[in-house]
Amino acid sequence: MSGFPFSFHIRLQTIFKPHGLMVRRKPQGCCDDVIFLDLSEMDLNVDLTDVHFWVSLATIMFNPFFWNVVARSEYRNHTLEHFLGSPQRGCIFLGIVIVGLGILRDWLFKIAIESQPRWSLLHENWILFLGYACILFGCYLVFTSYWALGFYGTFLGDYFGILMDDKVTGFPFNITDNPMYWGSTLNFLGTALVKASQSGIFLSLVAGVSYQIAITFEG
Numbered sequence: 001m002s003g004f005p006f007s008f009h010i011r012l013q014t015i016f017k018p019h020g021l022m023v024r025r026k027p028q029g030c031c032d033d034v035i036f037l038d039l040s041e042m043d044l045n046v047d048l049t050d051v052h053f054w055v056s057l058a059t060i061m062f063n064p065f066f067w068n069v070v071a072r073s074e075y076r077n078h079t080l081e082h083f084l085g086s087p088q089r090g091c092i093f094l095g096i097v098i099v100g101l102g103i104l105r106d107w108l109f110k111i112a113i114e115s116q117p118r119w120s121l122l123h124e125n126w127i128l129f130l131g132y133a134c135i136l137f138g139c140y141l142v143f144t145s146y147w148a149l150g151f152y153g154t155f156l157g158d159y160f161g162i163l164m165d166d167k168v169t170g171f172p173f174n175i176t177d178n179p180m181y182w183g184s185t186l187n188f189l190g191t192a193l194v195k196a197s198q199s200g201i202f203l204s205l206v207a208g209v210s211y212q213i214a215i216t217f218e219g
């Protein structure tokens with residue numbers, strides 16, 4: 001589909017602190033306290049010439065940025081509220097746009113994973129099951145968060161002046177402050193593991209980092 005039926009297999013040999021998976025000591029006499037991470041057996045299975053990869057990357061980074069910017073602008077200017085007649089309607093409209101963009105992003109992520117090379121290292125049953133477990137737990141976090149917050153709470157109602165009676169402290173907000181973001185990240189990661197996709201794992205990390213950036217701006 002991508003028109004580039006090859007992937008990069010880059011051989012890397014990097015000096016690294018002892019945090020990696022494949023750690024190998026250099027021969028005696030050379031740089032004793034330096035540990036070399038041998039990545040030469042860990043091929044990079046990411047096709048950087050594939051446009052689907054970059055489109056997915058862009059939408060994953062764009063979404064949290066978009067709803068932060070719109071919500072902040074709404075808080076200052078009340079554009080949607082004035083245009084649609086009430087803060088509730090404005091928030092419902094934004095909610096529908098956010099859900100729509102989310103569906104588009106997830107769809108483009110799946111297309112990217114399908115067009116990217118598979119990583120043979122991930123073709124293991126336990127990785128498949130771990131992937132399904134991530135998806136299940138991720139969905140569980142997203143749905144329980146939505147259940148606890150309600151529609152307006154989920155879709156940035158506070159920026160429209162629609163405030164909740166109390167701060168939500170029950171499950172899943174008693175295990176993390178941002179269960180919806182973590183749930184969404186786990187969904188990405190789970191899909192990547194099920195599809196044995198190194199590119200997918202990388203895109204999941206990008207999703208997690210984008211959410212963390214969004215959180216610092218929301219705070």
Ligand SMILES: *[C@@H]1O[C@H](CO)[C@@H](O)[C@H](O)[C@H]1NC(C)=O
Binds near residue numbers: 170171174175
């Ligand atoms: C979070 O709340 C749920 C239900 O209210 C409870 O069962 C669970 O033990 C709590 N977890 C933590 C880590 O406090």
